[in-house]
Amino acid sequence: MSRKGIACISISVSCLLLVALLAGGALLVRPAAAQQSFAGQTLVITDWGGPWGESLRRNVAAPFEKKYGVTVKFDVGKSYENLAKVRAQRHNPQIDILFVDYGASQWAAQEGLTVPLSNYAASIPNLADVYPQAVAPGQAFVATRVSAQGIMYNEQKIKKPVDSWAALWDKDFEGHVGVTGIQWGTGKMVTTAAFLMGGNEKSPDLGFNKLKELRKIKIFESASQVAQLFQQGEVWIAPQLGPAAYALQKSGMPIRFVLPKEGAFGMFDNMSIVKGGKEQLAALFINFALDPAVQVEHAKDLTVGPTNRKAVLPPDLQQKVPAGEQIGRLYLQDDRYANSQLPAWTERWNREVVPMITK
Structure with missing residues (x-):
């Protein structure tokens, strides 16, 4: 090869190296997510409201607003x-975080309404410390708190041990x-009855047949309604959620809460x-x-379990909420399937x- 050819190659390689270095420099000065300014922006999150929303506002949203100079709605x-x-907002999103139950989260991911958390792995380092059961396949979504649905009973009226549905x-x-x-809970009473017959939400006939054995029952649709009853x-x-x-127990009522041996629902x-x-x-x-630290305060406020394994709860709270190995023993109903069956179940329920x- 001639000297001229070698010189041209050398110049070309040098130019390529210079371009690469400049590009690298540009990447180096691009601010990381934590360094970017989000001041003045508004983040919109869905929520259930009530005590749950109040705790989220107090323990998570308020300190987040202070740290990043944003408004959380x-x-x-x-x-x-x-x-x-x-x-409905697919083409013009007004909501930034969908905070919902497992079934709704599944539907959103399947329909492409949300993006995997792995797309922003560098911005969510705490995800590495979350219990595996709290992270959806493909990191589609993550649980930030967990509670159990078990049995609540009046221990002044019921003296015998209660440990089963x-x-x-x-x-x-x-x-x-x-x-x-x-x-x-997307028909969880049907699943509860099916448990006793060796089934689950995929065997509703077992559940309905067992439910028909009940007599003079009170049907409720909210935590406030059953509290009043x-x-x-x-x-x-x-049945009731632990929190x-x-x-009710804190209010002075003689309430006891237990996780049935057949399995408690993980919420x-x-x-x-x-x-x-x-x-x-x-x-x-x-x-x-x-x-x-945020999860501990949230847990203390609502009596819920944290999903970060590094969250250390006070001893008295550890006895009340699902944490550690207990999370793995909770039953996670396939709410997406149950929701698809809900119209038929509702007709049969009625x-x-x-x-x-009355019977």
């Missing part, structure tokens, strides 16, 4: 109502048993990044919600179970 509604909002069918309690309505002495025993049961509240929203800021908020209120 809540769009309140039930999980599937909020999912419907995100669907079968207690709801105990003849000694007939006339004072409360059951969750068909819309509560307990306070009035009409209901002595019923709601302990709230994971999940955060997803809405596609096309303020994705980067949403990722930072999720990371903040997963911070161990025909076969509702009459048991």
Whole structure:
């Protein structure tokens, strides 16, 4: 090869190296997510409202606003109502974080309404410390808190040990048993009954046949409604979420909460990044919600379990919430499947179970 050819190659290589260095320099000076200024921006998150929303505002949103100079707003509604909002806004997102139950989170991911958390791995380092059960496949979404649905009962009225869902069918309690309505937890009462027959949500016939054995039941659709029934002495025993049961206990009622031996339902509240929203800021908020110290305060406030394994709870709280190995023992209903069956289940519920209120 001639000297001229070698010189041209050398110059070309030098130019390429210079371009690469300049490009690298440009990348080096580009601010990382934590260094970017989000001041003045507004982040919108869906939520259930009530005590749950108040705790999220106090323990997560408020300190996050202070740290990043942003405003956090809540769009309140039930999980599937909020999912419907995100669907309707697909081409013009007004919501940045979808904070809903497991089933709604599954639907959102499947429909491409959210983006995987792995897209923003550098902005969510706390994800590495989350219990595997709290992270959806493909890092589609992550639970920031977990509670269990077990059995709540009045220990002044019920003296015998309660350790099974079968207690709801105990003849000694007939006339004072409360059951969750068909819309509560996407038909979890059907699954509860199926448990006792060796089934689950995929075997609803077993559940409905067992439910038809109940007599003189009280059907409720909200935590506040069942609380009132307990306070009035009409209901002595019923399925309930741990946080709601302990709230009644704190009010002075003789309430005991247990996790049935057949399995308690795991209730994971999940955060997803809405596609096309303020994705980067949403990722930072999720990371903040997963911070161990933040999770401890949130857990103490609501009596819920943290999902970050580094969150160390006070000893008394450890006895009340699912944490550590307990999380792996919770039953996670396939809410996406249950929701697809809900219209048929509702019709059957009204025909076969509702009459048991008076029989």
